Amino acid sequence: MTGHPGIFAGGDMVPAERTVTVAIGHGKQASRHIDAWLASRRHEPPPPHELATFDKLNTWYYSDAPKTVAPTLDLVRRQSTFDEVHGALDEKTAGYEARRCLSCGNCFECDNCYGICPDNAVIKLGPGQRYEFNYDYCKGCGLCVSECPCGAIKQVPEEI
Numbered sequence: 612m613t614g615h616p617g618i619f620a621g622g623d624m625v626p627a628e629r630t631v632t633v634a635i636g637h638g639k640q641a642s643r644h645i646d647a648w649l650a651s652r653r654h655e656p657p658p659p660h661e662l663a664t665f666d667k668l669n670t671w672y673y674s675d676a677p678k679t680v681a682p683t684l685d686l687v688r689r690q691s692t693f694d695e696v697h698g699a700l701d702e703k704t705a706g707y708e709a710r711r712c713l714s715c716g717n718c719f720e721c722d723n724c725y726g727i728c729p730d731n732a733v734i735k736l737g738p739g740q741r742y743e744f745n746y747d748y749c750k751g752c753g754l755c756v757s758e759c760p761c762g763a764i765k766q767v768p769e770e771i
């Protein structure tokens with residue numbers, strides 16, 4: 612939110628890196644703050660989770676996917692046209708490229724923890740809502756932690 616209550620700004624309008632990625636990130640943040648503002652709440656972003664290092668990932672889960680090559684204009688053609696030299700990816704290939712992301716530390720709801728839990732302690736909260744753990748059922752076997760592909764689950768000792 613800007614200094615004027617109820618007016619929000621982001622992207623190229625605010626001092627930041629002027630890239631599409633930053634503008635999209637600002638849009639995401641702004642939408643959460645606008646939603647809270649309209650409901651007379653204050654949006655408190657959750658604390659950032661720990662970095663998922665490579666040893667926390669289960670790379671077997673992901674299929675090999677070579678990176679997409681963006682089209683490039685032939686050297687000779689560059690001398691005779693004003694066409695873009697470095698072409699963009701089309702919708703299909705951009706989607707494929709995005710799906711190569713390992714989602715390090717960010718749950719993408721693959722259901723591995725849900726499927727593997729021997730105690731039915733993992734509760735699905737619905738699309739986009741991820742999971743909850745029922746600690747009355749959980750015996751702390753740690754299978755969900757070791758089988759999570761992206762290192763999004765952390766096991767901590769129970770507080771007594």
Ligand SMILES: Cc1cc2nc3c(=O)[nH]c(=O)nc-3n(C[C@H](O)[C@H](O)[C@H](O)COP(=O)(O)OP(=O)(O)OC[C@H]3O[C@@H](n4cnc5c(N)ncnc54)[C@H](O)[C@@H]3O)c2cc1C
Nearest residue numbers: 620621622623624625628629630631632633634635637638
């Ligand atoms: C030539 C060029 C190449 C670039 N290449 C890259 C690149 O390769 N990669 C990259 O990440 N970034 C690139 N950028 C930067 C990127 O385009 C911007 O950072 C990004 O578009 C910013 O998004 P935005 O939504 O903040 O603003 P914009 O995309 O500028 O959107 C603002 C919108 O508001 C509209 N608007 C303005 N005034 C009003 C008004 N009074 N009423 C209603 N509507 C209004 C405008 O028409 C526009 O549609 C490039 C920028 C330029 C100029």
